Amino acid sequence: MTALPDWMRPPRAEGWFAEDLDRLPEAPRHTELIDGALVFMMSPQRWWHGHLVTMLTVALMDQVPADARVGREMTIKLDPRNRPEPDLLVTTAAYNDDRTWFSPDEVRLVVEVVSPESAHRDRNVKLRKYAEAGIPHYWCIEDEDGAPVVHVYELDEPTGAYAPAGIFRGTLERPVPFEVSLDLDKLTPPRSS
Template identity: 70%
Template sequence: MTALPDWMRPPRAEGWFAEDLDRLPEAPRHTELIDGALVFMMSPQRVWHARVVSALYTALTNQAPEGVEVDREVTIRLDKRNRPEPDVVVTTAPVDPDRTWFAPEDVLLAVEVTSPESEHRDRTVKLRKYAEAGVRHYWLIEEAEEVNRPVAHVYELDEPTSTYVPVGIFRGKLELSVPFQIAVDLDSLFRAKS
């Protein structure tokens, strides 16, 4: 067994802080910070995940109104010890090409597309943390039992309790009026070319 590289050692006893992520150029792409611990995507990405994320990003970008931006794989600084990276994030933050994170108050929607290694974090940890930080809308996109068909679990923030309430489970078509007028053909998010 080889020793851990120096960059993987937390700089303090209480772990990593949100700003530390910007000082870790050696860290793998898609490194998140959860409760002061670095979380890496270690398994190879599935084509299903990559295509669903890309198609959803395109669909939301094409429907976003003026002043609303859609980005992929940029972290949200929830607090000093949490900086998760949703697959798609919709914000009202001004465009800044050097931005590495968004503040929760600028985030309209965080979307996680599950993969086998992220299911638990996406369904429980991130669901709770995004709500507690005030992210208004959260979508969890999973692969249905019918192979390759995305299912969207849609949540909206209940501000008095800082928890999410389920809005619905969508198959086939997702139509919502918040955070803006959205219509997504879920079945078209993953299409294999024949």
């Protein structure tokens, strides 16, 4: 076993903090902070995942209201020890070239596309953490035989937890977080035989 590079060693006994991510240029792309621990995307990304995220980004960009933007590869600073990077998000924050993260109050929707290595985090850990941070809408997208299935959650403010708002196949039409209508079948290429 090889020794860990110095940059992988936490700077303090309590582990990592959200602001530490901006000081880790050696860290792989898509490094997240969950409960003070660095989480790296270790497995290669599937083409299905990347294509779906790109197509969904384009589709949402056409539908977001004028005061919102779609973002990719940006983290959300949920609290001092959690800074996850969703596959995409919809934010009301003003554009800033130097920005590296958003605060939860600037995020209207978070979307995670489930990968085998991220399944537990996307379905359980992030579901709870995004709700606790007060992000009003969460979509968790699963691969069902090559077709995207969107599990939609809305924040129940009295409990501070997400409530399931529907499971969508084929099409997704919702009035919140903005008027959105998606042909889910067009987000992935047809499977070759």
